[in-house]
Amino acid sequence: MSSAPFEDPPFEDPPLEGRARPGxxxxxxxxxxxxxxxxxxxxxxxxxxxxxxxxxxxxxxxxxxxxxxxxxxxxxxxxxxxxxxxxxxxxxxxxxxxxxxxxxxxxxxxxxxxxxxxxxxxxxxxxxxxxxxxxxxxxxxxxxxxxxxxxxxxxxxxxxxxxxxxxxxxxxxxxxxxxxxxxxxxxxxxxxxxxxxxxxxxxxxxxQEELLAARQREVIDSERHRIARELHDSVTQSVLSAGMQVELCRAEADGTAAADRLTVAKDLTRGAVDQLRSVIHALSHDRDSARSSLPQLLEQLTSVHLPAELAVELRIGGKPVDLPAAAEHSMFRICGEALFNSAVHGRAHRALIRLTYRASEVVLAVSDDGSGEPDLLRRALRVAGGHDLDGAHRGLANMDARAKELGGTLSVRRSRIGGVQIAVTVPLPSGGGRA
CATH class of the missing domain: 3.30.450.40 (GAF domain)
Structure with missing residues (x-):
């Protein structure tokens, strides 16, 4: 039996319907x-x-x-x-x-x-x-x-x-x-x-930052107004009552040595009332108001809450620029303190406020024709760090502290109109602008 060699079946194409289509x-x-x-x-x-x-x-x-x-x-x-x-x-x-x-x-x-x-x-x-x-x-x-x-x-x-x-x-x-x-x-x-x-x-x-700042200002303003009301309703009334009692005692002691001391006490009491009213005005004032620049604040200061015996003049030099609100408030308080000292301690009749804007600094100077002695005031400033000053010099130390907080300096010299000149020089912030 012969066997034929094994052969593969012939290859046949799959049906057309089973073929993969082109592509x-x-x-x-x-x-x-x-x-x-x-x-x-x-x-x-x-x-x-x-x-x-x-x-x-x-x-x-x-x-x-x-x-x-x-x-x-x-x-x-x-x-x-x-x-x-x-x-x-x-x-x-x-x-x-x-x-x-x-x-x-x-x-x-x-x-x-x-x-x-x-x-x-x-x-x-x-x-x-x-x-x-x-x-x-x-x-x-x-x-x-x-x-x-x-x-x-x-x-x-x-x-x-x-x-x-x-x-x-x-x-x-x-x-x-x-x-x-x-x-x-x-x-x-x-x-x-x-x-x-x-x-x-x-x-x-x-x-959010502006909202937070507004809320903080609201809290601070509320507290300031509360303090102003407390000062007006309690402290000021008490000082006025004390002044009335001093006046009654002075009338009974007329012609004696005690009368002179009571006269001084009366003047101090009246000065305390004027200063309290100035503080109340400052606390009640909205320091962030865009309508009240430093020149405007000083203009208001010359016409309200100052003794009638003191005539105050304001002069502005240079081109005014906006300062941070805190700086304007501090300079406003320095000026008020200086005027109070001129009226009460220096017994001045005339005061001159000069606000001068320079390229890199602003200078606020208060001059008077009173009886103050610059040498004594400068000496008091030098020892202010560790001593308990009296009322006449405590305000001067406060002014010096405010000036240093602003990065400025306070100077005391003889004024051209005969009394004392207190000047504070504060550097302008870079870029300026109201804070």
Whole structure:
């Protein structure tokens, strides 16, 4: 029995209805090729897909950095875009005419992801694009290709209006496809939204700070008014009653040695009442009122709560500038104390207030024609640190303390009109402005 060699059955094509339709490989892999180059193309496609996913992950991590400030947010956004397309330079800019609340207006990322300032060296085409973008003159309908760079321009839009752009300079070897452009558009659009969110966050923080400050001022003002009422209703009335009793005793002791001492006590009592009224006025006064600058406060001081025997004149020199409210209040109190000393202790009939604004300081000087001795007052100031001063000198020590709290100095000298001049020199705060 002869045996025939084993042979494979002939190959037959499968029925037409069972065949895979053309293009099935492209549908499964995303690569339109069945040749030997299929695997490298498939690997490249997978790598690009992973790059896109990685870019989206960086976008999500970038856009949640709102609380770190707009500058850090924008810098991270532009750096993410530059890393995605291997850009040597990247620029994000908003036109000056739009979104005035957004800060910063631009960010530039250079080689190595380093943030650049406008003073740093950079290619002329980057500087030119920045100027045109800020001016709102940059076009986005076409992209330039300047060797060795591929210049990408992605418009930044708000409600269909172009408000700025994301510009990148990537190497020519870096292929840019529609997916990359979509990633960059997402970055550009979401950056503006993130800037808005950051602005709202900062605005909310400022509103909370202002609300807290307003509540603190309300508590302080309430306490000041309470103290003013207590002084008016109790202390002032008690001092007035004491003055009346002194006056009755002085009338009965007329012509004796005790009468002279009672006269002094009467004058001191009257002076205490005047000072209490001045304190009550200061406590009741709203120091934060925008209508009451330091010159206005001093003008009020010359006309209220001062002895009738003292004629006061106010002179303003230089260009007035706003001072912090605390500084104006302290200088107001220094002036009131100096005038009180002139009237009660110096027995002056005339006082001159000079408020002089200079380039870096403000000088408040109170001069009188009284009987005060500058040498004695200066000596009292030198020993004020460790001694219990009498009423005539305690006010002087308080004025010196207030001046030092403001970073200034207090001086005492002979005035040109014959009495004492007390002057306080306070440096102006940098930038000025009412606190």
């Amino acid at each position: 099935y490989l492209a549908e499964l892999t995303g690569v339109r090729s069945g040749k030997k180059s299929f695997y490298p193309a498939w690997v490249t496609s997978i790598e690009r897909l992973e790059g896109v996913i990685h870019a989206l992950d960086r976008i999500s991590r970038t856009l949640v950095r709102t609380v770190e400030g707009q500058d850090n947010l924008l810098r991270a956004t532009v750096r993410t875009a530059a890393e995605h397309v291997d850009a040597e330079y990247a620029l994000f800019a908003l036109a000056d005419s739009v979104l005035p609340e957004a800060e910063p207006r631009f960010t530039i990322i250079g080689p190595g992801g380093r943030q650049l300032a406008t003073t740093d060296p950079m290619p002329g085409y980057v500087r030119t694009c920045l100027a045109r973008a800020l001016a709102g003159e940059l076009r986005f309908d076409s992209a330039a290709s300047d060797r060795p760079w591929r210049h990408l321009r992605v418009p930044v839009k708000v409600e269909s209006e172009v408000v700025g752009g994301l510009l990148l300079w990537a190497p020519q070897r870096r292929q840019i496809d529609a997916t990359d452009e979509a990633v960059l558009r997402i970055l550009a659009s979401q950056s503006v939204v993130a800037l808005y969110n950051s602005s709202l966050h900062r605005r909310s923080e400022r509103a």
